[in-house]
Structure formats: C-alpha cells, structure tokens
Amino acid sequence: MNPLQFQNYHQIVVLTGAGVSAASGLPTFRGPSGGLAQELLPVSDGRRVRELLPQMWQVYGRLRAGSIVAHPNAAHFALAKWQQVWQDKAQITLVTQNVDGLHTRAESEGVIEIHGSLLRSRCLNPTCPNATPFEDLAVPDEVPLCSICGDALRPDITLFNEPLPLEGLHHVKRALRFCDLFLAIGTSGTVAPSSEFVRSAFDAGARTIFINLTPLEIASPYFGETILGRAEELLPTLLGVS
Ligand SMILES: [Zn+2]
Incomplete structure (x- = not known):
C-alpha cells in the first residue's frame, strides 16, 4: 500500500467513526458485540430528556468513565500528525461521529464533534450560562x-x-461545497449524515475514499475507492506519517 498523494488537494474533509477508536478499547455502537445499541437506544430519546435523565446518566456516566481512561491509538495520532504536516497547504476539516474526545487528546485541532462529547455536560435551563456545553469529567x-x-x-x-x-454542521457543509478529497474512516458510511456528506463531496467533484474494516453494507455510488483494513494499521502509511 502506498501513501495517498495530498499535494494536489486543497479542501480536504475527513469523517471518522467508531472504527478509529476501536483499537482504544472503546465499544462500538454497532460492532460485533452489539450490546451498546440496545443499551443506548432506550435512554437516548431527545424528546424525553428530563424523564430519562437518571437512566441516561447511568449509561453515559459509565461511557464517560471509559473514555477518560482510554488512550488515543495510532489512528488518532496519525491523523493529528498529518494535519500538522498539511495544514498550511490545504484546508482540512476533521469531523467525527465519535463522542470519546480522543482526536482532541491526540492533539488534532478544530475537531468537529457532530454527535457531541462524553466529556462535556450542559444545563437544561436554556437561559443559564451552563446551557453552553462545558468540560465535565465527573462520573455522577x-x-x-x-x-x-x-x-x-x-x-x-x-x-x-x-x-x-x-455551527459544526454548517462548517462541514461549507467545506464540502468546495471539497476535492473526502475520506470516510471507520464509519459504515451508509447512515446520515455520513451518507449525505459523501454525496455532497461527490457532487463537488471530490475524490472519495471509503476506509474501513469491512466493506460498505450497501454499495454507494458516491464512494470512488475502498480501502479495507484497521484504521490504526492503515492510516500511518496512507497518510504518509509512519
Ligand atoms: Zn444552570
């Protein structure tokens, strides 16, 4: 496998998902164990937040504790290093579906966490200053x-x-409009918004690459290339930072 050549690209969008954090020992939502989805679904209904809070904190508190002790792996570090190498030559937008904060802990900059973060809380009172999310590492x-x-x-x-x-979504959509290279890493790629992101990148004329342990569940006409393997093994080489 050869490194990708980045010198021809100016607007790069990278979307990461659970596959990037798998080597850090964090459970994936869908993955082979499958248990997490069953646990999360009943406590994660945004229409019943107040009512579900006790159960919600039981589950997300435990996941927060797991994220705090987890360490970024070679995939996170490769992306962070690659950003540092290329940030002066190309506009790089790193958007993640992960809520574990590991990209930031690997020192990636400007990470857009479209599903939020386990390491932040916010107040339910919309007029309170704490309604703006703040870092919170307490496990209540x-x-x-x-x-x-x-x-x-x-x-x-x-x-x-x-x-x-x-705000994060707008930033990603702006970047996708002029995107010339789109990488989806460790995400199934078939669920919104990632399925919409690749479509926007494709429409903008971008080269689109799907990088994942397993092939797409449903073939997508918008991904031009597929590279199969573990993110932590592939990325250092693919990104030219090994
Ligand atoms: Zn408050």
Whole structure:
C-alpha cells in the first residue's frame, strides 16, 4: 500500500467513526458485540430528556468513565500528525461521529464533534450560562445539578430525535461545497449524515475514499475507492506519517 498523494488537494474533509477508536478499547455502537445499541437506544430519546435523565446518566456516566481512561491509538495520532504536516497547504476539516474526545487528546485541532462529547455536560435551563456545553469529567451517581442555577445537567451528546449541532454542521457543509478529497474512516458510511456528506463531496467533484474494516453494507455510488483494513494499521502509511 502506498501513501495517498495530498499535494494536489486543497479542501480536504475527513469523517471518522467508531472504527478509529476501536483499537482504544472503546465499544462500538454497532460492532460485533452489539450490546451498546440496545443499551443506548432506550435512554437516548431527545424528546424525553428530563424523564430519562437518571437512566441516561447511568449509561453515559459509565461511557464517560471509559473514555477518560482510554488512550488515543495510532489512528488518532496519525491523523493529528498529518494535519500538522498539511495544514498550511490545504484546508482540512476533521469531523467525527465519535463522542470519546480522543482526536482532541491526540492533539488534532478544530475537531468537529457532530454527535457531541462524553466529556462535556450542559444545563437544561436554556437561559443559564451552563446551557453552553462545558468540560465535565465527573462520573455522577445520580443526576448532577448545575452549579449556577441548580437545574439538572445532561451529557452534551446528540440524542435521537435531536438536530446535529448547527455551527459544526454548517462548517462541514461549507467545506464540502468546495471539497476535492473526502475520506470516510471507520464509519459504515451508509447512515446520515455520513451518507449525505459523501454525496455532497461527490457532487463537488471530490475524490472519495471509503476506509474501513469491512466493506460498505450497501454499495454507494458516491464512494470512488475502498480501502479495507484497521484504521490504526492503515492510516500511518496512507497518510504518509509512519
Ligand atoms: Zn444552570
């Protein structure tokens, strides 16, 4: 396998998913074990946040504890190093579906976390300053309360039936409009918004590459190339930073 040649690209969008964090020992939502989806679905309904908070914190609190002790792996470090090498020559947008904060801990800059972060909380009171997400590494036994207004806190995770964070989404959509290289790494690629991202990149005329352990579940006409393997093994070479 040869490194990709990046010198011809100016607007690069990279989307990462659970496959990038698998080597850090974090459970994947869909993966072979499959248990996480069953646990998350009932507590992740964005229309019933207040009612579900106790159960929500039980599950997301445990996942937060897991993320805090996890370490970035070779895939995270390769992406961060590659960004440093190319950031002066190309506009690079790194957008992740992961909520573990590991890209940032590997020192990637400007990571757009479209599904939020386990390492942040926010206050349910929309007029409270803490309604803006803040870093929170506490693993609570019960629903934690806001230190400013006393209302309940929630994890800063995009739940089902909730819109994706607008600012991040706008940034990605702007980048996709002029995108000339799109990489989807460690994500199934068939679920919105990643399925929409590749389509936008394709429409912009970008080279589109699907990099994942397993092939696409449903063939996509928008991915031009597929590279199969583990992200932590492929990326150092593909990105030319091994
Ligand atoms: Zn508050």
